[in-house]
Amino acid sequence: MNCELEHKIFSANPSNFDELALEVFEFQYQNNLLYRTYVDTLYTHKPSLKLAKDIPFLPIQFFKSHSIVSGSFEPELCFESSGTTGANTSRHFVKKAALYETSFFTCFEQFYGSVENWCVIGLLPSYLERKASSLVYMVEAMIKKSKHPKSGFYLYEHEKLAQVLSDLEAKGQPVLLFGVTFGLLDFAEKYQLPLKHTVIMETGGMKGRRTEMTRTQVHEELVAAFQTNAIHSEYGMTELLSQGYSKGDGVFHAAPWMRIAVREEEDPLSVKMNEKASGVINVIDLANLYSCSFIATDDAGRIHPDGSFEVLGRIDHSDVRGCSLMIAE
Known part of the structure; x- marks a missing residue:
């Protein structure tokens, strides 16, 4: 049944x-x-x-x-939220990893097409320190499925990331850049690159690393830095196995x-x-x-x-x- x-x-x-x-x-x-x-x-x-x-x-x-x-x-997987210092964290016990993967791959493909058409890059420094992150699991699975040689996590390697993005842009390669908010803002301060073939996917999260900003303020800064038309966003959380996507209008x-x-x-x-x-x-x-x-x-x-x-x-x-x-x- x-x-x-x-x-x-x-x-x-x-x-x-x-x-x-x-x-x-x-x-x-x-x-x-x-x-x-x-x-x-x-x-x-x-x-x-x-x-x-x-x-x-x-x-x-x-x-x-x-x-x-x-x-x-x-459970095959157990996802845990980051929480705040000293706070209890949420835990989501996942019976089947395949169920989660079917959910996020099928959802992504409905909005953006096959993952294999993209070079998938993760700028998720704080999340990579937590192996129980559902977001890291999803992005890692997308990186593997994309099979692009430049797909991967770039942690705090901003110079390397800037070079990779420049090379991919020159080739017209579609790139999907998943970024935690403060990571994208830190990168934008150092490098202003025209990203015409890159979808910037903001996943939220300031984690006390910066002064809180509205989503509109964040997106305006990123649009200006990367000369793109819009910043995309993903709505997901530890307690869910599915996502929502915004293509730039909130x-x-x-x-x-x-x-x-x-x-x-x-x-x-x-x-x-x-x-x-x-x-x-x-x-x-x-x-x-x-x-x-x-x-x-x-x-x-x-x-x-x-x-x-x-x-x-x-x-x-x-x-x-x-x-x-x-x-x-």
């Missing part, structure tokens, strides 16, 4: 999403004791549900205090098996989806089959009727994590 459901997830589309989400909910309610207890605490008994937005969303903080697993298994589009809703901060059970609304972001990630697919995050956001969304910052009581996007403007 589980293998059948795994395959169903990646056939998600607007017409069958609610049906699939309810099927995943049923599986997780029956096989995830913590989630079942949470649902029963909210509703006394399992609610009768008809729409995906009505499924109870588990507060993301539970990933810091509990093992969020659906079923009994030995509006993200998610994988077909991922859906964004917003809740009212004062009334968490008041959830809106598929309409224009602002609030705190809830995520349905069907790829989270063996953990929890229904997560109430600490990100403030805005959704649009077509399913796209914007990330406006963090709600006040939440801690700032390494992968979070910039503070609200």
